[in-house]
Amino acid sequence: MDFADVVRHRRMVRDYDADRPVPAEVRERLLENAIRAPSAGFSQGWAFLVLESPEDRERFWTATTDGRTPDGWLVRMRRAPLLIVPLSNKAAYLDRYAEPDKGWTDRDESRWPVPYWDVDAGMAALLILLTAVDEGLGACFFGVPPERIPAFRTAFGVPEDHRPVGCVSVGYPGAGDQRSPSLKRGRRSVEEVVHRGRW
Numbered sequence: 001m002d003f004a005d006v007v008r009h010r011r012m013v014r015d016y017d018a019d020r021p022v023p024a025e026v027r028e029r030l031l032e033n034a035i036r037a038p039s040a041g042f043s044q045g046w047a048f049l050v051l052e053s054p055e056d057r058e059r060f061w062t063a064t065t066d067g068r069t070p071d072g073w074l075v076r077m078r079r080a081p082l083l084i085v086p087l088s089n090k091a092a093y094l095d096r097y098a099e100p101d102k103g104w105t106d107r108d109e110s111r112w113p114v115p116y117w118d119v120d121a122g123m124a125a126l127l128i129l130l131t132a133v134d135e136g137l138g139a140c141f142f143g144v145p146p147e148r149i150p151a152f153r154t155a156f157g158v159p160e161d162h163r164p165v166g167c168v169s170v171g172y173p174g175a176g177d178q179r180s181p182s183l184k185r186g187r188r189s190v191e192e193v194v195h196r197g198r199w
Contacts, residue, residue: 006133013138015076016171021052022082026135030084030170033131037124040116041102045092046124047162049085057083060167063155064148077140080169084128085144087162088121121165128168138173141166 001009022030031048039045051057061078070078093116094107104111125141132139144152144164152164
């Protein structure tokens with residue numbers, strides 16, 4: 001698929017065919033492409049928790065939801081045969097920029113105008129989303145509720161210095177997959193969002 005087609009076809013898929021696992025070689029391409037994302041100072045302060053077994057996926061949903069009866073969205077999302085949780089590691093960036101070639105001698109976080117550790121992990125997640133399209137799969141990036149992060153850490157032994165920036169569900173789109181009602185709003189045009197030369 002041409003890159004332009006990949007971009008045009010990228011959308012959030014929220015329903016999956018539970019009977020079709022993601023082939024191992026495709027899963028590895030998703031991850032290999034993720035680590036090609038840019039990172040400030042080539043810090044590469046990311047990690048990826050891959051959940052494929054039914055037990056691991058169920059443990060994820062148990063840790064990250066409130067235990068109530070799942071709504072339709074969650075029922076469909078839970079069918080995804082593959083979950084990839086991108087995690088950011090701020091310390092990797094602070095350490096990297098304290099190295100001699102970066103010119104800083106300390107790990108002062110105030111120098112960072114935005115948390116590039118989260119931005120870079122988000123870029124890695126986008127590469128997973130785009131690779132999924134290129135492989136004929138569906139994928140969706142969604143958040144992990146902040147109040148559920150401690151339970152998530154406990155369930156999977158995630159260290160405190162790694163923060164989940166979200167989760168990417170991956171699989172073959174299910175028969176019930178539909179366009180999100182949010183799309184009724186329409187995509188904003190380039191003219192609406194781009195300011196050339198000045199605001």
